[in-house]
Amino acid sequence: MTQYRDSIDIIFEDLKYSVAVPRQKKKKDILKKVNGRFNSGELTAILGPSGAGKSSLMNVLTGFITQSVEGNVTFSNGKNPVKLKNRRCYILQEDNLFPWYTVNETMMLACQLKVANITQQSRQKMIDNILANLHLTHTKSTKCKNISGGQKKRLSIALELIDNPSVLFLDEPTTGLDSSSSAQCVRLLQNLAREGRTIVCTIHQPSATIYNTFDHVYIMAEGHCVYQGSADNTVSYLSSLGLRCPQYHSPADYIIEVANGDYGNFTHSLAKAATDNRWRASQLCIMNRTGMSSKENRSSFISDSSRSSSDDSPSTSCISGSQLKRPSELRRLAILMNRCKTQCFRDWTVTHLKILCHVLCAILIGLMYGDSGVNATKSVNNIGFLTIGIVYLWYTTMMPGVLRFPSEIAILKKETFNGWYKLGTYYFASIVVMAPIHILFAILYSVIAYLITQPFDAIRMGQFILVYAVTTITADGFGIFLGTIANPVNGTFVGAITTCFLLAFSGFLVLFNHMPEVMRIISYFSFKRYSLEGLVLAIYDNNRSSLWCPDSELYCHYKNPMYLINELGMTPTNFNFDLYMMLIQMCAIKTLTYFTLKRRMRNWEN
């Protein structure tokens, strides 16, 4: 077994966490001055009934929650206090993995993002080693969306083991797993702890076998700690307070029932008794930071499990903290750009389906409007054609952001919190990769639609494409913005309403000349005002010659394109201004989205 060198103990004293309750002056205390010590080399479980404060304690210890927290949390390597950043990881209940990558690709990407100073071959060797130890070798070439729940959980752990963290926090690692996968998962955690790591997990209702696997249990009720000590001592602890665990009852179930108040309210007396450190004096054999130290009274269960654990000991200490060199953010940017690109091409709904839709819709819309760009009797239809293009590209680009981005946020939270990369790096990578893809989509739609409906003119067509390209990139920004501030249901609702309003102020459904003054002022904030004006000017401004008036018509009012521009209340020669306004709004929404995303990252629960 590999000796683990960067052991870290977690000591917390008088930890208090409170939250403001809406419409109430008084704050609600979630953690009520709890104390504890989670040692390296131990597998600690935080247990308790629902709402006891387990997740809150975990979030405070991981450093995810920092506001409204009082008390001390110290991380020490035995002698000196140490910083936890980059030496801990937080594995969430949901296994947030990109579905389109295989297990090996997922591991390789994580490895590239985390470790710089090794060759590709060494990376693969390290990955093979971790996968073998976590019994995932046979899933190497399977896409993450196809592996089982237990395998996903092990893969989530494997990903974090690459840079060999000293402390692992796991939120409900056994939720959703069957009893054998749960036992396997907890045994794996025990093995990792045996290497000298500090492993802390929250868990719901563990079986008696799993409960006995924990080296240290920390039981919570109503924000208090009601027991901290070895799993073996639970029954004795409760007996010392007059609470006798029935003979055939699991101690794990019994103490949670007591904490839940099923036998009366003992929270305060238990909280007082739980300060006694003697219950911690376990009969375990754990590896301390100087090596293995056997304690004499080791329980037979632990002996057995340790024996079995050493059989399949993960020996995952592939790279120690001192050897680890992390890649620069620039290198990570390149890796993330590559990942984003691959993801777009593998997810057929993002690219292939959209390409098909854009081609089909451009042809359909083009055929519907026919020669409206040439025929002076159809000029009003032509404005409708330009408007439909804006709405079509806006909607089809905005919606994926609204509907899909929230699921990506969960992956982002995990990866940024665990130090894989900085949020700005991710965001910049996604903008750089997605912009050309959106431009390509816009070109595809606008070239087909333009050639079917408008007379060919290279400059006008270029301006036409440019307006649609900026519209598409802005719509993507707006969709992601909604994805960062709302859930998919609310995002869809807000997105649809906003699209309608932006359209109403575009200057076609209500002409600018007919808008009340206040509404006209509001229209200056509508992105679609500038896109429509830009398109109209691209098509009709710049000395466009007279339009064709069919012989069958006595009079064509819009034969002179200037009449149309004037009637729409648009300003000739304004194309560049419209373009600048669109670019400003595009940059503004992209910048705003970065901050809303950052804010969303800070709030772990949402």
Ligand SMILES: Nc1ncnc2c1ncn2[C@@H]1O[C@H](COP(=O)(O)OP(=O)(O)OP(=O)(O)O)[C@@H](O)[C@H]1O
């Ligand atoms: N931001 C908040 N605002 C108001 N109440 C909160 C907030 N965060 C947590 N709580 C409350 O604090 C208590 C503890 O919550 P926490 O999520 O830590 O419990 P838990 O033990 O993890 O529960 P579960 O096992 O059901 O996940 C709960 O009653 C919860 O409603």
